Amino acid sequence: MSDFDYDLFVIGGGSGGVRAARVASATGATVGLAEEFRMGGTCVIRGCVPKKLMVFASEYQEMFADARAYGWDVQDGTFNWPTFRTNLDAELDRLEAVYRKMLAGSDVTVHDARATVTGAQEVTLADGTTFSTKHILVATGGRPVLPDMKNADLGITSNDIFLLPDLPKKILIVGGGYIASEFACILNGLGVDVTQFYRGAQILRGFDDEARGLVSEMMIEKGVNLHLGTNVLEMEKHEDGIWVKCSNGSEKVYDQVMFATGRTPNTDGLGLEAVGVDIGRRNEVVVDDYSQTKVPSIYAIGDVTNRVQLTPVAIREGMAFVETVFKGNPTKVDHALIPSAIFTQPEMGTVGLSEEDAREQETIEVYATSFRPMQTAFANRPDRVLMKLVVSKATRKVLGCHIVSPHAGEMIQLAGIAIKMGATKEQFDATCAVHPTISEELVTMRDPVRTA
Known part of the structure; x- marks a missing residue:
């Protein structure tokens, strides 16, 4: 007992x-x-x-x-x-x-x-x-936190978005991480007029530069009014909504302001x-x-x-x-090579090192291709996808994989298994392509686009 x-x-x-x-x-x-x-x-x-x-x-x-x-x-x-x-x-x-x-x-x-x-x-x-x-x-x-500024409580966070009685007609989303960017895409797709402010030079900081650059371009192409290097200076409650003055001097009234600036x-x-x-x-x-x-x-x-x-x-x-x-079995959690997906539109899947981080560690080769996928090209949409492998020049191991594409989350789960096992670029190449698919590009990129 x-x-x-x-x-x-x-x-x-x-x-x-x-x-x-x-x-x-x-x-x-x-x-x-x-x-x-x-x-x-x-x-x-x-x-x-x-x-x-x-x-x-x-x-x-x-x-x-x-x-x-x-x-x-x-x-x-x-x-x-x-x-x-x-x-x-x-x-x-x-x-x-x-x-x-x-x-x-x-x-x-x-x-x-x-x-x-x-x-x-x-x-x-x-x-x-x-x-x-x-x-x-x-x-x-x-939990999400509001920024330390006057009248920040006029804004909402990701916790509140699911509880809104009505969809706003116009919303300002403040932040450049995956939560801010995902909700910008979601609300834009639901017909909301979406403006997104991020104080940094590019959204999705910490992810591969080329991949996040394409996500940013495609978000703008699909109608998100994205302003980089921009932040909120002042907020006030007005009769017709929330008045916001931003760091570039412009002013606008929104139905809602959502802060996704940290947890x-x-x-x-x-x-x-x-x-x-x-x-x-x-x-x-x-x-x-x-x-x-x-x-x-x-x-x-x-x-x-x-x-x-x-x-x-x-x-x-x-x-x-x-x-x-x-169970008497001391076990550490392995936090290396965790695959993840960002459900922006387009989706982004990533596992391992970004090109930038890998370049700081060793000499690498980068294999990448960007193209219009068959399904949306037929419908005359300008969507582009990116398939990218970051490879160690010395060991030939694939150090990172970055996908911007429909269903990128599904693809990166499977690519993550190979990379976690330590697969080399030659082992990727030895795998027969499944045609016609977007993912076949992961095993058909023969020549590096650059060495760094």
Whole structure:
């Protein structure tokens, strides 16, 4: 009989916390989990899932035009936001119920309450109930933050976009990361007049320059009013909307202003510092390679650690935590060569090093091709795709793959397997092409376009 109420108490019911709770329970551990909002976390409730459903919705406008070019007698309809919102809410309710059912089936005790850490081996719920626990896992995720400026609260964040009663006619999106750029494309596709400000020289900082340059060009081509090197100076509430003055001196009124200028880990008020856990300068829980904090009984995974902010990474960190703590198999999470997709229009898929980062490490060869894909060229659309491999000149290993194309996310998942295995350019070349596809270009690029 344990001296503790629980062997493990998880704070946070997102993808990482739920997976860790279920897998730990399967080892015979007694597990409690507290979630103050809705089960499923950012990804399911206000992130990847609703966003991807909005991406699907936003793509139909171009599909109608393409269908006519292919001979279909199709008329443009009008997008009904309330219908979509009703269906979206129903789907999120269904997914949350699935999460709850999985936890119940795994014998995890769920507490629908905020929990704080009140000791190295103690948690307290909002109603004052206290539990002793051998291990604590913090999986509270992150949240979007408004910038530090006057009247910033007139704006909304990505959390709010799914809850709008009506679609705005005109929106300003501030930011140049993947969240800002994805929502600029989504809302543009749904018929909203979209302006995007980014203070930097090019959107999607940190990604391959050539790839993000093409995404930026195509966004503008599709109607996003993108202004680089531009920021908001002032905002005021006016009768007809939100008045914005920007750094280039221009002024305009928008129905909504959405800030996608940063996220912060949810560590505020958890009581972590009081029990000796280190919190970093970006509000993150500081952990070692095994997700353990300075307090041996307390671990943290997912966005709250600010390592790699991706759902599958949080899940892997949760699994590694259980291997380490409950299965006696110390397991580090491998954060190298993680494939990812950005659901802009066009999509971008990436794994490994950008050309710029690889060039700083060693001599490389770059294989790249850009062309108009068959499907949209037939419909006389100006869309272009990019297929790019960054290759080590010495070892011939493919160091990075970057795809800008329809279904780039699907392609990069499969390319990621080969690159994770250490495939060489010659092994790519030895693979027969699947014709006619966009992805065949990955195995048919014979000569480098440049060496650096």
